[in-house]
């Protein structure tokens with residue numbers, strides 16, 4: 301009987317450990333932050349973040365191993381910040397779908413860059429969940445949407461506003 305109780309205690313301990321691990325796993329799931337619009341400032345340009353359509357966020361790890369979050373008012377500010385913080389490792393990057401204003405993962409999104417897109421810091425970048433969404437964001441300009449690597453390349457090779 302004693303061994304059965306011990307077994308049960310053992311099982312309960314194991315279950316608790318599994319549940320704790322599951323809880324940790326849940327906590328570690330990378331989700332975009334909640335931005336307090338009109339209060340929070342952009343990590344790059346220090347301007348207040350007002351427009352969710354162009355707001356972006358980075359979750360990153362510093363060289364000393366701590367995990368941090370940076371939020372931005374313009375997708376271009378995020379790219380510029382990344383260029384200046386090469387030592388920090390990006391864990392996840394998020395942008396907003398221009399149309400629905402929902403967070404989407406930056407790496408899987410489509411981008412349009414045009415002077416027709418008025419963004420807070422003039423980078424002229426809008427993101428869409430699909431190529432068609434990105435195209436719609438730039439409906440006034442005739443351009444081909446880019447994926448994240450193309451956007452990254454373009455942004456790293458041009459300073460500031462869209463051409």
Ligand SMILES: [Zn+2]
Pocket residue numbers: 342343344345346347372373374377421
């Ligand atoms: Zn900014």
